[in-house]
Amino acid sequence: MQDNEHKRLVEMIDGYKGKEGSLIQLLLDLQSEFNWISKDTLQEISERLKIPRSRIYRIASFYEAMSLRPIGKHKVSVCMGTACQVRGSGMILDRTESKLKIKQGETTHDMRFTLKRVNCLGCCAIGPVMVVDDDYHGRVTSDRVERIIKKYD
Amino acid sequence: MVRLRSIEELELLRSEILSSRDSTKPLVAICAGTGCLTLGARLVVRAFQEYLIKKGLEKEIEIKETGCPGFCEKGTLVVVYPRGVYYIGVHQDDVPDIVEETILKGNLVDRLLYKDPETEENAVVESEIPFYKYQMRHLIKNNIKIDPRNIEDYIALGGYSALARALSEMTPEEVIEVVKISNLRGRGGGGFPTGRKWESTREATGDPKYVIVNCDEGDPGAFMDRALMEGNPHSVLEGLIIAAYAMGSHKGFIYVRMEYPLAVQNATLALQQAREYGLLGENILGTGFDFDVSIHRGAGSFVSGESTALMNALEGWVGEPRPKYVHTSQKGLWGRPSALNNVETFANVPLIIKHGAKWFNSIGTERSKGTKIFSLVGKVNNTGLVEVPMGMTLADIIYKIGGGIPGNKKLKGVQTGGPSGGIIPDRYLNTPVDFDELTSLGSMMGSGSIIVIDEDTCAVDLARYFVDFLCSESCGKCLPCREGLKRMREILDSIESGRGTETDIQTLQEIAELMRTASLCALGRTAVNPVLSTIRYFRDEYDAHIKDKRCPALSCKSLVSYSIDPEICIGCDLCRENCPQGAIYKDDGGFAVVDQSKCMRCGICFEICPKKVRAVVRESRGLPGEKR
Numbered sequence: 172m173q174d175n176e177h178k179r180l181v182e183m184i185d186g187y188k189g190k191e192g193s194l195i196q197l198l199l200d201l202q203s204e205f206n207w208i209s210k211d212t213l214q215e216i217s218e219r220l221k222i223p224r225s226r227i228y229r230i231a232s233f234y235e236a237m238s239l240r241p242i243g244k245h246k247v248s249v250c251m252g253t254a255c256q257v258r259g260s261g262m263i264l265d266r267t268e269s270k271l272k273i274k275q276g277e278t279t280h281d282m283r284f285t286l287k288r289v290n291c292l293g294c295c296a297i298g299p300v301m302v303v304d305d306d307y308h309g310r311v312t313s314d315r316v317e318r319i320i321k322k323y324d
Numbered sequence: 325m326v327r328l329r330s331i332e333e334l335e336l337l338r339s340e341i342l343s344s345r346d347s348t349k350p351l352v353a354i355c356a357g358t359g360c361l362t363l364g365a366r367l368v369v370r371a372f373q374e375y376l377i378k379k380g381l382e383k384e385i386e387i388k389e390t391g392c393p394g395f396c397e398k399g400t401l402v403v404v405y406p407r408g409v410y411y412i413g414v415h416q417d418d419v420p421d422i423v424e425e426t427i428l429k430g431n432l433v434d435r436l437l438y439k440d441p442e443t444e445e446n447a448v449v450e451s452e453i454p455f456y457k458y459q460m461r462h463l464i465k466n467n468i469k470i471d472p473r474n475i476e477d478y479i480a481l482g483g484y485s486a487l488a489r490a491l492s493e494m495t496p497e498e499v500i501e502v503v504k505i506s507n508l509r510g511r512g513g514g515g516f517p518t519g520r521k522w523e524s525t526r527e528a529t530g531d532p533k534y535v536i537v538n539c540d541e542g543d544p545g546a547f548m549d550r551a552l553m554e555g556n557p558h559s560v561l562e563g564l565i566i567a568a569y570a571m572g573s574h575k576g577f578i579y580v581r582m583e584y585p586l587a588v589q590n591a592t593l594a595l596q597q598a599r600e601y602g603l604l605g606e607n608i609l610g611t612g613f614d615f616d617v618s619i620h621r622g623a624g625s626f627v628s629g630e631s632t633a634l635m636n637a638l639e640g641w642v643g644e645p646r647p648k649y650v651h652t653s654q655k656g657l658w659g660r661p662s663a664l665n666n667v668e669t670f671a672n673v674p675l676i677i678k679h680g681a682k683w684f685n686s687i688g689t690e691r692s693k694g695t696k697i698f699s700l701v702g703k704v705n706n707t708g709l710v711e712v713p714m715g716m717t718l719a720d721i722i723y724k725i726g727g728g729i730p731g732n733k734k735l736k737g738v739q740t741g742g743p744s745g746g747i748i749p750d751r752y753l754n755t756p757v758d759f760d761e762l763t764s765l766g767s768m769m770g771s772g773s774i775i776v777i778d779e780d781t782c783a784v785d786l787a788r789y790f791v792d793f794l795c796s797e798s799c800g801k802c803l804p805c806r807e808g809l810k811r812m813r814e815i816l817d818s819i820e821s822g823r824g825t826e827t828d829i830q831t832l833q834e835i836a837e838l839m840r841t842a843s844l845c846a847l848g849r850t851a852v853n854p855v856l857s858t859i860r861y862f863r864d865e866y867d868a869h870i871k872d873k874r875c876p877a878l879s880c881k882s883l884v885s886y887s888i889d890p891e892i893c894i895g896c897d898l899c900r901e902n903c904p905q906g907a908i909y910k911d912d913g914g915f916a917v918v919d920q921s922k923c924m925r926c927g928i929c930f931e932i933c934p935k936k937v938r939a940v941v942r943e944s945r946g947l948p949g950e951k952r
Contacts (some may be wrong), residue, residue: 194640195623199582233642233799235624236582252544253739253775254701256789265926269904290626290793292583293547294359295699295773296396296707305585307362313902313928 172211179204180212184219194222194230198237207241235289243278243285245323247271248302252291255298263299264288266316283324327602330610331488334479334603341480350385350427351405353468354414357392357554358586360399364416365389368400371416375423385427388477391467391555394697394709395455398438403468408449411436441705441727455706458724460687460695460713463671464548467555472590475597478558484603486674490566491611494677499570500526503673506681507693512538512629512666513744513770514846515692515759521663524653526571528661533573536638536657536664537564539580539587540622540629543742544793545773548697548709549667553580553587556671557594561617563670565604566677568615571663576615579634581622592619626743626797630845631664632656633799644799645845666771668697688714692758696769702739702776705730710774712757719753722776733778736877737861741770743790744850746857747783766857768850782879783862784869788816790854794847805848808839812855821882822946824870829859874946881925885945888929890915892939899929899940 172180183204187197194216201212208231217224231237249264268274271284278285294300297309301319308319328334352372356365369389376382395401398412404426411422411433418436425431437446438453447453450468470477478484490499504519525533537560541549552560564576578595580588595617598604606614620638627633628643635657637643656662672694676684684694692714698721701707705727712721718738722728729735737749740757746767748755755761759769777786795809812835815828836852843849859866868874875883888899888908893915900908900916907922908929916939918929930940944950 192620192638192640195637196621199621199623230640230642233625237623251793253742253773253786253789254545254699254707256544257702257775257777257781259927259931262926262928262931265904265924266902266928289583289624290797291542291544291546292358293541293550294362294396295545295547295701296709297359297362297399298701300362307358309359309362313932314898317902 172209176205177215180215181219184216188220194220194227195234198227198231198234202237207238240278241282243282245284245304246302247284247286247320248289248292249275249286250290250292250294250298250300250302251288252295252298254295255291255300258298260299262313263301263311263316266313267301267320270316270320284320325600327600328609329602331492334484334488334609338479338482338485341476345480348406351388352385352422352427353388353390353403353405355392355399355401355468356389357396357467357551358584359392359396360401361586363399365400367416368402368414368419371419372423375419379423381423385423388471389473390470391472392551392709393468393555394464394551394711395453395706396709397705397707401468402436403450410438410447410450410453412438454727455708455710455725458720459711461711462675462695463559463668464551464555464697464709464711466559467551470556472555472557473593475558475594475601478556482678483558483674484562486677487562487565487603488609490569490677491609491613496526496570496572499566499677502681503570503676506676506684507691508669508672508676508684509692509759510666511668511672511696511772513543513741513768515769518665518669521653521665522567522570524651525573525661525663528654530654530659530661532575532660533571534657534660534662535564535568535571535573535576536634536662537576537578537667537670538629538631538634538664539578539584539591539667540634541581541584541667541771542626542629542797543744543771543773545701545739545775546699546742546771548699548772550584550587551709552667552671552697553584554590557587557591558598559671559674560667561594561598561604563673564617565608565615566673567663567665567670569613573663574614574616576617577620577638577657578617579620579622579638581629582624583622588619588621595619626793627799627845627847630847633845634664635662642799644801645847647844668772689756689758691760696757696772698757698772698774700726700774700776703729703733703735703778703781704776714758715756717754717756718748718774721757721774722753726776729776729778733780736777736779736781736783739767739775739777739786739854740773741768741850741853742773743794744768744846744853745770746853747777747786747861748857749861766860767853780877780879782875782877783858783865784816784819784875785877785879787854787858788813788820791816791851794851798847802842802844802848804839804842805844805851808835808843808848809851811835816855819866819869820875820880822869822873824866826870828870829863829866832859868946872946874944874950876950878942878944878950878952881927883945884925885920885943886923886925886927886929887918887920887941887943888916889939889941890917892937894934894937894939896934896937898932898934902928902932904928
């Protein structure tokens with residue numbers, strides 16, 4: 172980890188000192204900032220907040236939002252909620268997997284894209300829904316997948 | 325803004341806000357909920373802002389970004405006040421017409437109005453649109469009128485008057501009594517009597533006491549809590565503060581799933597503003613009552629929406645449930661008495677305090693009172709959020725409000741209650757929707773998702789979908805759920821791929837019985853419902869898969885094949901370009917052919933072939949000739 176990154180990490184951890192029950196909130200913020208929860212990060216949290224590393228690891232591996240491996244520059248999520256499923260989101264996932272040449276849960280070799288399935292974003296009426304970074308795309312059809320991905324390429 | 329120090333000051337502020345607002349002035353309300361934002365609402369807002377500045381009208385015409393009113397299928401929604409002209413499917417290019425024609429000249433832009441498919445008449449205002457006409461929108465009607473980021477919009481519509489009344493005219497016990505008499509039942513799925521929960525928490529020994537809002541709406545297909553939390557967070561907050569007062573709690577939590585970033589944002593802002601205005605924090609409205617709230621983001625875990633698991637998550641642990649024989653009203657968060665309720669439950673409270681228990685009791689059925697917001701989704705024309713009195717039939721919801729099934733397809737059934745619920749076949753459509761009726765049919769109300777399925781949806785596949793979902797979301801703590809779901813998934817997988825055997829159904833039922841009796845929490849106990857209800861009502865589909873190796877819905881990948889009719893194919897290349905496997909090639913005549921050795925039967929070619937052409941044939945492998 173570089174110096175300035177380490178400084179930022181320490182700053183963020185210390186921000187949560189004394190706040191009971193906030194470990195998950197801290198991990199969410201760190202995931203957002205650094206794109207993953209690394210071993211170094213786990214170690215730093217453990218030392219500074221006096222929490223056993225195994226407990227932090229357990230939490231980080233339990234929750235979907237946290238990744239113990241680096242994720243790509245762009246996070247692509249295909250909603251697989253029931254309403255989207257009934258409207259064909261399975262095909263959207265198939266098409267996205269073939270376009271990015273990875274399976275859901277994986278990251279492209281060049282670290283540009285990580286593909287995940289997500290269970291319901293609450294946009295059920297305009298499904299199938301695909302999210303890339305903070306951009307939501309509704310009523311996605313198989314032929315639109317290529318165009319959507321291209322925007323971020 | 326000066327902090328309100330008394331109830332009188334709140335009322336004074338309310339009159340000031342109302343008198344400073346000119347209700348005859350043109351106002352453009354644009355839905356800025358996640359649904360419409362996905363469809364381009366941000367661009368519509370910007371287009372209005374730029375156009376009005378260009379025309380020098382920005383002082384005469386007000387723009388308001390509002391909460392989600394629920395008609396998401398037809399977004400972006402724009403309502404022009406004072407007349408209330410309701411425009412649907414608005415694009416940024418429509419903005420000049422709306423300003424010039426409707427606002428400045430009072431004319432209608434016909435193409436943007438809702439047209440009834442039967443009568444072909446245009447609806448001008450909300451009450452003329454069938455989707456809205458048959459609803460009873462007590463909870464959600466204000467979403468289109470308020471900017472959720474502005475507390476004064478909520479106050480202008482009477483917000484916080486119920487809190488003022490509770491704090492100044494009622495004792496905590498009286499508040500609980502009213503909620504008890506109203507018969508309000510939890511809206512998150514359990515349907516537990518809210519008044520009784522509050523009473524147990526109040527009477528429990530232990531300090532401090534906690535009140536918690538569950539906005540972890542994990543049921544796929546449900547988004548009513550998203551609309552309330554994003555679109556009218558103060559309505560939920562007001563209910564929460566009243567609850568805290570009733571139970572003697574001074575600390576509350578709002579747990580919002582992280583998949584709802586806008587809800588997190590708007591709730592955070594609502595808390596901030598409520599504190600600024602003296603409606604939250606110390607000495608609320610000068611009554612001496614202290615109460616404050618923190619927001620806690622979820623981290624992507626369905627099971628964490630279970631009340632005891634949620635409390636574990638609030639404590640910074642993994643979201644695993646605890647045994648429920650220890651009531652959380654006695655020992656909940658950090659071992660203290662805690663009351664957890666759903667977003668919609670809290671949103672009902674100010675209305676009950678304002679209008680009274682008798683009013684609430686006058687709506688609904690004998691054991692299910694009040695209204696319920698349902699998310700009507702799937703294969704239905706008008707999808708969105710539907711608030712109706714308990715007791716309305718599924719048929720009325722689907723046909724009168726939902727406008728029926730698209731594409732003239734045959735309705736197969738309705739899935740209610742999310743992964744904990746079952747599938748109700750079309751012959752039971754005249755069932756009144758209430759807690760007990762749905763349970764007696766082998767399903768449940770759950771959080772209120774109503775997913776409509778048609779003849780193209782395979783019942784076995786739908787059961788498998790839910791089992792797969794729950795399998796990956798199971799916390800793994802107890803064996804019946806952890807292993808039971810895995811075995812169920814294996815069996816359903818083999819049935820779907822044509823490897824099912826005669827004893828499979830019995831095995832599924834045995835596993836279900838074990839899970840239902842011995843799972844630690846409701847996830848495991850109710851996970852059996854999708855499987856058992858499909859076996860009960862769609863046994864013929866299971867039999868077809870097992871005995872005949874065919875899928876009557878022509879949906880299960882292993883049991884269908886795709887080919888292209890060369891007589892009909894127009895050689896447009898859409899299927900070839902979009903085939904993920906590269907399994908389609910062009911023959912010498914320029915027409916598309918499917919290479920069966922490469923085809924993985926995803927169905928993309930079938931969906932993408934132009935509707936006017938329909939050259940792709942989907943055929944049953946078990947029964948050649950059965951095709952679409």
